[in-house]
Amino acid sequence: MKFWKLYIVVIMSALGCQDKPVTKNTPQKVVIAHRGASGYLPEHTLASKAMAYAMHPDYLEQDVVLSKDDVPIVIHDIHLDAVTNVAAVYPERLREDGRYYVIDFTFEELKNLQVYERFDIETGKAVFPARFPLQQSRFGLHSLSEEIEMIQGLNKSTGRNMGIYPEIKEPAFHLKEGKDISKIVLETLAKYGYTSRKDVCILQCFDASELRRIRTELKSELFLVQLMEFEEEIASIPKFAEYANGLGPWIGLLEDGRLLSLAKENDLVVHAYTLRKDQLGDATSFETLLEKVLFQQGVDGVFSDHPDAVLQFLKN
Numbered sequence: 001m002k003f004w005k006l007y008i009v010v011i012m013s014a015l016g017c018q019d020k021p022v023t024k025n026t027p028q029k030v031v032i033a034h035r036g037a038s039g040y041l042p043e044h045t046l047a048s049k050a051m052a053y054a055m056h057p058d059y060l061e062q063d064v065v066l067s068k069d070d071v072p073i074v075i076h077d078i079h080l081d082a083v084t085n086v087a088a089v090y091p092e093r094l095r096e097d098g099r100y101y102v103i104d105f106t107f108e109e110l111k112n113l114q115v116y117e118r119f120d121i122e123t124g125k126a127v128f129p130a131r132f133p134l135q136q137s138r139f140g141l142h143s144l145s146e147e148i149e150m151i152q153g154l155n156k157s158t159g160r161n162m163g164i165y166p167e168i169k170e171p172a173f174h175l176k177e178g179k180d181i182s183k184i185v186l187e188t189l190a191k192y193g194y195t196s197r198k199d200v201c202i203l204q205c206f207d208a209s210e211l212r213r214i215r216t217e218l219k220s221e222l223f224l225v226q227l228m229e230f231e232e233e234i235a236s237i238p239k240f241a242e243y244a245n246g247l248g249p250w251i252g253l254l255e256d257g258r259l260l261s262l263a264k265e266n267d268l269v270v271h272a273y274t275l276r277k278d279q280l281g282d283a284t285s286f287e288t289l290l291e292k293v294l295f296q297q298g299v300d301g302v303f304s305d306h307p308d309a310v311l312q313f314l315k316n
Helices: 002-014 046-055 144-158 171-176 181-191 208-216 231-240 258-265 286-296 307-315
Strands: 030-033 059-066 072-074 163-168 202-205 223-228 246-249 269-275 301-304
Touching: 030 046, 030 269, 030 307, 046 059, 046 144, 046 307, 059 144, 059 181, 072 144, 072 181, 144 163, 144 181, 163 181, 171 181, 181 202, 181 208, 202 208, 208 223, 208 231, 223 231, 223 269, 231 258, 246 258, 258 269, 269 286, 286 301, 286 307, 301 307
Parallel strands: 030 059, 030 301, 059 163, 163 202, 202 223, 223 246, 246 269, 269 301
Antiparallel strands: 059 072
16 A cells, blocks of 8 residues: 555656645655756856756745845845845945845846856855856846746646745844835735645745744744754754744754654654755765765755756656
């Protein structure tokens, strides 16, 4: 009986029609395209998302920051200067700390910027030198709505059901600036039909108090994932389970097994970040790293800059 259940899941996966969000009771590993196909094209560009879509992961990730006029923008940081030419286009718009903030620009102004491969703002050199060449071709910023419309459009034209995996970035910073980013993002998601756990949308955030607020005060019924970065957060997993459906830990937190044990005890899925072919740590190869995280440690899914390589590994 178990064999037939697994066989049916594999066939449904091949047809692109498996149920989502995938829970810990599903034998399939979840693959999330981290900032799109960011190992091959500049992160969070529509080109990167389209390329990732064609690789057939389970989800495409969107980091979300607000513009001055409250438009949810897909970009990893609240700053602009590490991935755009903002210093050349708007040299006078930096703050006292020498940084350029997304929230200080309207959506129309942001569309005047070019997006580059991520670079070090001190040296001007690429963070990942072997990736897409710096300042080559032309890429731009876009809104969360524009990306969702592209994904849903591709879902219609291809017959697939690609999921989205948005992250609310730095909600405390936005509240300090007078903006409720969580409320605005939830409204945007609802506009496109993402309102409940059965929808192909997983919402993530590092801020535990804000993710709890999203569940309790803002009454979201979405599948929620608590992102984790520090070892001391592991002890809080039972509290995270009061409002979250899953955990998104940095892979370094998986080493001693405590996190995965507590996640299992509290019925939480685990989607670990970030697996990169060009950032292997102590692993001898990307395949070795995938084997360790996905099967030896046993996470339910992974975020990767190279989703095609993860999918090929799982296929093999």
